[in-house]
Amino acid sequence: MKVSLGPILFFWPKQKVFDFYEKMLDTSVDTIYLGETVCSKRRELSTADWLDLAERLAESGKEVVVSSLALLMAESELSTLRSICEKAPVKVEANDISAVQVLSEKGLPFVCGPSTNIYNARTLKLMQEKGAVRWVMPVELSGHCLQTILQQAQEMGFADKIETEVFSYGHLPLAYSARCFTARHLDLPKDNCKFSCIDYPEGILVKSQEQQKLFNLNGTQTQSSDIYNLLAQKNEMKSMGVDVLRVSPLVEGTEQIIERFKSEDVSNENSIPLNDEFCNGYWYAKPGMDTVFESDLI
Amino acid sequence: MDVVVLFLQNMRLIFDKSKRVMELVCPAGSLPALKAAVDNGASAVYVGFKDETNARHFSGLNFKEAKVQSALSYARSKGVKLFVAVNTYSQPDGWKKWQKAVDIASDVGVDALICADIGVLDYATQNHPGLNLHLSVQGSGTNSASLSFYKDNFNIKRAVLPRVLSLKQVAQVAKKSPVDLEVFAFGSLCIMAEGRCYLSSYLTDQSPNTCGACSPAEFVRWQETDRGLESRLNEVLIDRYGEGEKAGYPTLCKGRFDIDGQVSNVLEEPTSLNTIGLLPDLDAMGIKAVKIEGRQRSPVYVEQVVKVWRQAIDDYQRNPDNFKVKKQWSKALAKVSEGAQTTLGAYSRSWQ
Numbered sequence: 001m002k003v004s005l006g007p008i009l010f011f012w013p014k015q016k017v018f019d020f021y022e023k024m025l026d027t028s029v030d031t032i033y034l035g036e037t038v039c040s041k042r043r044e045l046s047t048a049d050w051l052d053l054a055e056r057l058a059e060s061g062k063e064v065v066v067s068s069l070a071l072l073m074a075e076s077e078l079s080t081l082r083s084i085c086e087k088a089p090v091k092v093e094a095n096d097i098s099a100v101q102v103l104s105e106k107g108l109p110f111v112c113g114p115s116t117n118i119y120n121a122r123t124l125k126l127m128q129e130k131g132a133v134r135w136v137m138p139v140e141l142s143g144h145c146l147q148t149i150l151q152q153a154q155e156m157g158f159a160d161k162i163e164t165e166v167f168s169y170g171h172l173p174l175a176y177s178a179r180c181f182t183a184r185h186l187d188l189p190k191d192n193c194k195f196s197c198i199d200y201p202e203g204i205l206v207k208s209q210e211q212q213k214l215f216n217l218n219g220t221q222t223q224s225s226d227i228y229n230l231l232a233q234k235n236e237m238k239s240m241g242v243d244v245l246r247v248s249p250l251v252e253g254t255e256q257i258i259e260r261f262k263s264e265d266v267s268n269e270n271s272i273p274l275n276d277e278f279c280n281g282y283w284y285a286k287p288g289m290d291t292v293f294e295s296d297l298i
Numbered sequence: 299m300d301v302v303v304l305f306l307q308n309m310r311l312i313f314d315k316s317k318r319v320m321e322l323v324c325p326a327g328s329l330p331a332l333k334a335a336v337d338n339g340a341s342a343v344y345v346g347f348k349d350e351t352n353a354r355h356f357s358g359l360n361f362k363e364a365k366v367q368s369a370l371s372y373a374r375s376k377g378v379k380l381f382v383a384v385n386t387y388s389q390p391d392g393w394k395k396w397q398k399a400v401d402i403a404s405d406v407g408v409d410a411l412i413c414a415d416i417g418v419l420d421y422a423t424q425n426h427p428g429l430n431l432h433l434s435v436q437g438s439g440t441n442s443a444s445l446s447f448y449k450d451n452f453n454i455k456r457a458v459l460p461r462v463l464s465l466k467q468v469a470q471v472a473k474k475s476p477v478d479l480e481v482f483a484f485g486s487l488c489i490m491a492e493g494r495c496y497l498s499s500y501l502t503d504q505s506p507n508t509c510g511a512c513s514p515a516e517f518v519r520w521q522e523t524d525r526g527l528e529s530r531l532n533e534v535l536i537d538r539y540g541e542g543e544k545a546g547y548p549t550l551c552k553g554r555f556d557i558d559g560q561v562s563n564v565l566e567e568p569t570s571l572n573t574i575g576l577l578p579d580l581d582a583m584g585i586k587a588v589k590i591e592g593r594q595r596s597p598v599y600v601e602q603v604v605k606v607w608r609q610a611i612d613d614y615q616r617n618p619d620n621f622k623v624k625k626q627w628s629k630a631l632a633k634v635s636e637g638a639q640t641t642l643g644a645y646s647r648s649w650q
Contacts, residue, residue, distance in 0.1 A: 071491050072441045073463055075470045081443070098443035101450070115494055117438070119387035119507070122417030126451070140496040140505055141389070148390035175490040175497050178462035178644040181565060185557055190650040206564050207556045208535045214555065215497075215564075222490070222565070224500055281503070287532060288500035 001238055003261045004031035004165060006248040007067040007093075009173065010218055011197045014044040020249065021053065025060050027255045028262045031244065032057055035067040035084070037095055037113075038221045039180070040077045041193065047080055047087075055089045063090075070095040070115045071176040071220070091133070104130040114139055114167055115176070121152035124162065134163035136246065139172045142285035143233065147240050163243040168230040169257055170248025171203065171216050171223035172279075172288065181217040201251050214289075226279040226289060231261060233283055320580070320611055321587035323381070323480060324604050327359040327594055332369050334601040335378075339608025342379035344412060345369060346510075346593065350392070351399040352383045353414075353436055354593040355510030363402050370406055379409035385434035386510045387415045387493075397421060404429050412458070413437070414493055414507075419452040433457035435482070436506065438493035442474035449476040456480055458589060460492045461571060465645045469583045478586035484603055485591025486636060487571040487643050489551055497550055502532045513549045520545075529553075546637055568637030573645060574607070575623045577614050599634050606630050 005024055008017065024032060034057070035050050036042050045053070050066060058064040066088045068081055078098060085092055085102045094100045095113035103110040112135040118124050124135060137146055146166070153159040183193040185204060203216035205225055213225040227250075230237070234245065245261050247254065281290030284297075324340035326332035335343045346352025348360045361369060366382065373380045382403040388396035396418050403411045404426040411429050413419045414436035422429050433439050433448045435458040448454045456478040459468060472479055490497070498512045499505035506512050517532040527539045529548035536553035539545045546552065546568040555564045571591070573580070580588065588611075590603050606627045614621045632640060643649055 071462065071494065072444070073467050074441075075474075078441055078443055096441075096444060097437075097439065097447045098441050101443045101447035117387060117414075117416070117493060117507070119415060120390050120393060120417045122388075122393075122420055123415065126416055126420055138496075138507075140499045140508065145389050145391070152390055172496075172500070174500055175495040176462075177490045178464070178650045179489055179566075180650065185564065189648060191647060204557060209538055209554065209556055209561055210535045211556065212534060214501075214534065217557075217564070222497065282499070285503060287503045288496065289534075 001234065001242070002030040002244045003028070003258055004033060004244050004246045005029045005254070005258065006167070006170065006246045007033045007035055007037045008249045009038055009171070009221065009223070010201055010203065010249075011039070011042045011044065011195065012201055013198065014049070016201075017045060018053070020254075021057060023255060024258075025057065025062070027258045029062065029247075029258045031063040031065060033065045033067045033093055033111075033246075035093075037067045037070050038176075039197070039219045040069060040074070040080065042195065042197070042219075044198070047083055051084070051087055051089065058090055065091045065093050065111055067093040067113060068095050068099045070113070070173075071178075072096050072098050073178060094132075100127065100130060100132075107131065109133045111165075112136065114173065119145075121149050121156060124149060124153060125156055125158050128158050128162045132162060134165055134244065136165045136167060139167050139174075139228070140282055140288060143236065143240075143283045144285060146242070150241050159241065164241060165244035165246055166230065166237060166242050167228065168233075168237075168245040168247065168261065170227060170246075170250065171218075171225070172228045172282075173221055173223055174215070174288075175222040177220050177222070180220050181222065182219050185217065224279060224288060226277060226291075228282070228288075229278040229280055230283055232294065233280070234261065319615065320577075320585065321480075322604070322607055322611055323587050323589040324600060325485075325590055325593040325595070326369070326600065327354060327356070328597065329361075329365060329369060329372075330597040331593075331595075331600045333372060334597040335604050336373050336376050338601050338604040339612075340378055340604055341587070342381055342409065343369070343373055344381040344383055344589075344593070346383045346385075347399050347402070349395055349399070350508075350510045351386055351388075351396050353385050353434070353506050353510045354383075355386070356515065356594050359594060363406075366402070366406050366408075370408065381410040381412055381432065382406075382408045383412040383434060384418060385412050385414045385436045387436075387507045388418055389508060393417075400426065400429075410456070419448065419454070423452045430455055432480070433477075434493075435460050436493040438491055440471070440491065442471055442476070445471070446476050456586065458482070461488050462491045462644050464647045464650065465576065465579055466647070468580070468585070468645070472583040472585060479584075480587035480589050481573075481580060481585055482571060483573050483588035483590060483607065484631065485571060486549075487566070487569060487641065489566045489643075501534055501550060513547070518548055544637065552636075567639065569639040569641045570635035570637075571643045572628075572631055572635065572640035573642060574610050574627060574631065576642070576645060577610060578618065578621050581614065581618070595634075602630055602634055
């Protein structure tokens with residue numbers, strides 16, 4: 001199975017981004033997604049910088065995909081999207097239907113990202129006909145749902161025309177807003193946010209008043225505080241026909257996570273032991289925050 | 299000659315005005331609520347079926363097939379349109395339910411079907427080409443390119459814009475939109491882009507997209523404790539109220555949470571959207587319809603809100619250059635608002 005590195009969801013300084021990808025080139029990751037998907041105000045790297053980086057990384061022989069913004073609210077953001085779709089030296093990941101529109105009009109192949117809301121085989125088929133060559137399942141769907149969608153794709157005769165990718169490790173992107181919650185926390189207006197999310201390289205932890213970890217604020221994006229971890233489901237996914245497992249970047253340890261997902265050895269020693277820091281509820285059609293241990297299933 | 303020109307100009311003005319009559323689209327979760335909407339000045343009423351095919355899937359709410367027929371007859375008899383929302387995302391096991399909901403809406407002959415799921419829109423387009431399709435707010439169409447996708451592929455006639463756009467951004471979208479636009483005018487405020495929020499399923503396994511429910515009632519628990527009245531959602535503490543504090547429904551984005559020991563409404567306060575003062579701006583942009591949220595609310599809520607908005611729209615249309623928000627309107631709307639507070643939400647840049 002292939003392992004991919006999702007786009008960096010946080011706002012990191014330019015050099016840190018470059019250093020991070022340098023390190024990733026030394027891993028056995030198959031595909032690297034890169035680009036700004038959360039907030040168009042984050043400009044440590046310009047669009048041109050991202051596209052240059054994509055070109056440079058692609059020379060390594062790894063597959064590179066440029067990820068586009070998930071929530072486009074301004075004309076300027078549409079212009080950036082159009083420019084990405086026009087100039088990208090590699091495939092683009094559509095994270096909004098606007099990107100599907102622009103890419104399909106150009107007749108370009110693309111990846112449907114996790115926020116394009118593909119909940120059923122009929123939608124998937126239409127996306128495939130529009131030019132999608134891979135799709136990432138919405139994070140809130142279960143393994144059972146995925147299996148059924150893939151079975152139906154078989155029956156409808158298009159399963160072999162599109163690859164399936166599953167968000168398998170990292171803070172789950174749960175919501176997008178016009179409001180910047182990092183700025184709100186710091187009592188700053190969004191228009192003068194001082195790009196303060198750069199000070200939170202892995203977000204801001206939100207707990208309940210009883211100290212239960214709940215969410216992770218990342219600018220306009222709200223994530224799960226827990227790390228979603230589907231390493232134990234790797235074989236199950238393989239048998240369903242999943243092609244790619246996505247690991248979402250963290251400041252530390254991403255290389256090791258990639259190697260563990262990439263390894264054929266899924267014995268206990270190589271697995272990342274599940275504990276309460278991890279969640280996997282969505283896979284079992286339970287609350288996303290739940291941690292389901294294999295022993296619970298027997 | 300001048301007289302003819304003047305006459306033609308006047309005719310155009312009248313024509314433009316009539317074209318610009320803004321529709322008031324009102325919610326109904328029951329037949330009494332529908333009647334309240336129709337009788338108090340709705341231009342159109344939107345309803346959903348009694349299952350998870352619509353985004354207000356609450357027990358005791360919504361319409362069975364036969365009731366939709368009576369709803370339609372009542373609305374039509376008063377010259378009011380009926381829209382049906384089949385606006386959640388169909389999952390593979392339940393596909394037939396969504397298919398059936400579309401079929402029924404088409405058979406009944408509703409004035410518009412409001413959908414979000416691309417698969418559902420595709421089914422409706424292929425099987426019921428005559429259906430008038432609107433893109434639901436759950437479709438998350440926040441820009442002109444996205445709306446073009448839905449127009450080109452499913453020939454949607456109207457889109458409901460998510461409550462994330464500033465007024466300036468609404469104007470930008472309106473300028474380039476290939477379809478008519480409807481915007482939220484009043485009611486509960488979603489602070490996340492609709493159709494892209496899984497906070498509820500993260501805590502409960504049910505989300506607006508999958509089940510048509512946000513922070514569903516079956517997971518809510520209220521408890522009096524020594525520390526105050528606590529509201530919980532699937533056992534997660536959403537808020538705790540001191541004496542004299544007004545308690546609200548534990549919609550999870552409006553809870554009070556902890557960041558580094560500081561407790562606050564981290565995402566949003568309990569508040570309602572109220573854009574009545576923006577009517578002239580929305581009209582100037584060419585917004586075709588304003589929507590009242592609240593299919594889960596009582597017929598009394600519907601009556602009060604619709605009455606105020608009908609007066610406001612009529613006042614505006616009678617005298618567009620001197621439109622003023624009347625105090626009694628604001629007072630009446632504040633009474634039925636969440637937390638008795640209203641906000642312009644994302645329409646105002648400072649909210650963001």
